[in-house]
Amino acid sequence: MSTRPPHILLVEDEPGTLMTTAILLEMSGYRVSKAPNGRRGLELFVAEAPDLVVTDYMMPHMDGLQLIEAIRAAGERASTPILLMSSGLPPEVSPTLADAFIRKPFEYTEFERAVVRLLKAR
Amino acid sequence: MSDRDEKDKTPPRRITTGVPGLDTVLSGGLLPGAVYIVQGSPGAGKTILANQICFHRVTQGEKALYVTLLAESHARLIQNLERMSFYDERRLPSSIFYVSGYDDLESGGLEGILRLLNHESQRRGTSLIVVDGLFVLEESVQSEREFRKFVNYLSTLASLLTATILLLTNSRRTQASPEYTMVDGWIEVATATHGHLGSRYVQVHKFRGSDFVAGLHTTVISDDGMRVLPRLEATTGLEGQGAAEVARVPSGVPALDGLIGGGVPQGSTTLVLGPTGVGKTTLGLHFIAQCSEQAPGLIFGFYENASRLALKARMLGIDLEGLVRRGAVEVVWQPASEPSLDGLGYRLIEAVRRRGAKRVLVDGLRGFERAQFYDERSSPFLAALTHVLRAEGVTSLYTSEVPQIIGERSEISFGPISAVAENILLMRYVELDSALHRLLSVLKVRDSDFDSAVRRFVIDARGIRIGDVFRDTEGLLTGHAHRPPADA
Numbered sequence: 001m002s003t004r005p006p007h008i009l010l011v012e013d014e015p016g017t018l019m020t021t022a023i024l025l026e027m028s029g030y031r032v033s034k035a036p037n038g039r040r041g042l043e044l045f046v047a048e049a050p051d052l053v054v055t056d057y058m059m060p061h062m063d064g065l066q067l068i069e070a071i072r073a074a075g076e077r078a079s080t081p082i083l084l085m086s087s088g089l090p091p092e093v094s095p096t097l098a099d100a101f102i103r104k105p106f107e108y109t110e111f112e113r114a115v116v117r118l119l120k121a122r
Numbered sequence: 123m124s125d126r127d128e129k130d131k132t133p134p135r136r137i138t139t140g141v142p143g144l145d146t147v148l149s150g151g152l153l154p155g156a157v158y159i160v161q162g163s164p165g166a167g168k169t170i171l172a173n174q175i176c177f178h179r180v181t182q183g184e185k186a187l188y189v190t191l192l193a194e195s196h197a198r199l200i201q202n203l204e205r206m207s208f209y210d211e212r213r214l215p216s217s218i219f220y221v222s223g224y225d226d227l228e229s230g231g232l233e234g235i236l237r238l239l240n241h242e243s244q245r246r247g248t249s250l251i252v253v254d255g256l257f258v259l260e261e262s263v264q265s266e267r268e269f270r271k272f273v274n275y276l277s278t279l280a281s282l283l284t285a286t287i288l289l290l291t292n293s294r295r296t297q298a299s300p301e302y303t304m305v306d307g308w309i310e311v312a313t314a315t316h317g318h319l320g321s322r323y324v325q326v327h328k329f330r331g332s333d334f335v336a337g338l339h340t341t342v343i344s345d346d347g348m349r350v351l352p353r354l355e356a357t358t359g360l361e362g363q364g365a366a367e368v369a370r371v372p373s374g375v376p377a378l379d380g381l382i383g384g385g386v387p388q389g390s391t392t393l394v395l396g397p398t399g400v401g402k403t404t405l406g407l408h409f410i411a412q413c414s415e416q417a418p419g420l421i422f423g424f425y426e427n428a429s430r431l432a433l434k435a436r437m438l439g440i441d442l443e444g445l446v447r448r449g450a451v452e453v454v455w456q457p458a459s460e461p462s463l464d465g466l467g468y469r470l471i472e473a474v475r476r477r478g479a480k481r482v483l484v485d486g487l488r489g490f491e492r493a494q495f496y497d498e499r500s501s502p503f504l505a506a507l508t509h510v511l512r513a514e515g516v517t518s519l520y521t522s523e524v525p526q527i528i529g530e531r532s533e534i535s536f537g538p539i540s541a542v543a544e545n546i547l548l549m550r551y552v553e554l555d556s557a558l559h560r561l562l563s564v565l566k567v568r569d570s571d572f573d574s575a576v577r578r579f580v581i582d583a584r585g586i587r588i589g590d591v592f593r594d595t596e597g598l599l600t601g602h603a604h605r606p607p608a609d610a
Contacts, residue, residue, distance in 0.1 A: 057215060058196065058221055060242055087220070104197030105198060
């Protein structure tokens with residue numbers, strides 16, 4: 001019996017960070033969908049129902065805070081775990097809005113530990 | 123005069139940059155609604171400059187948008203900024219917002235970038251936009267015409283949004299390239315090497331709607347960010363130069379004051395020339411020993427640090443340490459590694475202003491002579507420096523070493539400082555009767571009579587003591603004195 005790999009939606013506007021983080025996650029056994037901004041991230045969230053959302057804060061068109069607010073208003077999927085990442089701690093974000101926060105730049109092992117923890121806690 | 127005329131003459135509002143010295147070069151700062159190229163090779167300081175301006179504008183209650191295009195990651199960029207004193211984590215992301223424009227460029231081309239800038243700037247209320255990576259946009263277009271249209275639209279966008287736009291780019295194309303011809307200003311930051319020494323500079327090539335200080339200006343990057351040192355002579359007015367000084371201040375050697383009309387003119391510059399060890403610094407220490415808490419002084423030295431100077435002073439009966447302790451004197455020692463003429467000049471001026479110094483001893487003019495570009499800039503630079511010091515009410519004394527211990531006076535090069543020094547004293551050795559003697563002669567005291575006789579002096583535990591005129595001796599200033607033959 002095959003186990004479906006956890007599906008992560010990665011929302012990040014910087015192409016280098018988006019690509020390399022996605023590759024590392026895929027090599028760790030996750031299925032990854034990529035979005036270059038919050039607006040596209042929300043579209044993929046609705047369309048693909050990921051197990052975990054990992055989002056940057058500062059992005060064009062729709063920032064990470066707006067994306068999280070939209071997800072938290074998404075009815076039965078509102079409790080999807082969210083890992084917020086940013087270079088600066090956004091003061092507007094309530095600690096309860098995102099399930100975890102990781103400051104950039106981060107080491108991948110630290111990042112993956114947060115991913116594993118959030119997926120287990122679902 | 124009509125209202126219209128009055129309005130036309132109102133100087134435009136300026137966007138101060140917060141980069142010390144840059145606003146002086148830009149005659150007050152950037153202009154709102156204008157587009158500027160900040161160009162320079164990697165490592166020249168474009169990113170620091172742009173971020174420093176962003177953080178400064180935020181302190182003025184404004185917001186900034188920083189858009190990158192295949193540049194270093196925001197995390198790395200911010201990590202590098204964290205050590206800068208202007209960096210304030212609390213400003214992120216509420217007041218400064220970093221986004222990547224790469225996806226918009228890939229999906230929407232240059233129009234996508236324009237839409238992104240418009241959308242993000244309007245929704246965040248930003249008045250400053252930085253686009254980091256203009257060369258990426260250049261590479262993405264099919265034709266010069268397309269890029270020209272983009273720069274034109276960008277100018278219109280800046281005007282409509284009343285936002286100042288900084289375009290950061292590595293590439294330096296020809297001046298006829300559309301980005302340079304169509305933008306409002308072009309600021310180059312660069313690094314250069316001279317022999318083994320490196321330096322940084324900024325140069326404004328173009329600045330529409332305003333005058334600017336042309337030419338190269340040294341820049342310094344430290345944990346305080348970038349600082350521009352506008353060429354001293356280019357930013358210092360020389361009006362009032364040569365105004366008559368009447369008040370005299372004591373030189374610290376009473377017998378010398380007797381030779382020059384009661385002391386050195388207040389606010390004047392005195393040059394003391396002489397070979398090594400003859401007593402130039404000793405005279406300078408006498409001069410600086412006249413300082414008090416009410417009229418403090420400064421020793422700006424290159425060779426002898428504070429402890430060595432204190433020891434030397436003690437041997438002359440001068441309590442330099444006590445003067446320093448009481449705040450009457452500050453010793454500012456310059457490392458020999460400082461390559462920047464303006465760096466030295468501004469350090470001296472700032473120390474004078476910080477202390478409210480009324481006397482300055484520059485011990486070793488050669489420290490300035492070693493700086494880059496001294497040969498081509500020395501005269502105007504020293505004129506500007508002495509002018510600034512005079513305007514600060516400072517009476518200055520410079521020591522300058524001449525190479526010859528003994529030799530023809532005509533071999534002595536006084537250097538460009540002599541043109542701006544009101545007073546010139548020459549200290550020399552002379553050989554007479556199989557012994558070396560020190561002698562002092564006054565060569566110049568501007569607008570004043572002086573005693574030009576050549577006098578012997580000694581240095582002992584009381585410092586410099588000036589003696590009698592050499593009599594019955596010829597050839598003193600050649601260094602090889604001799605007694606004239608007795609009349610037959």
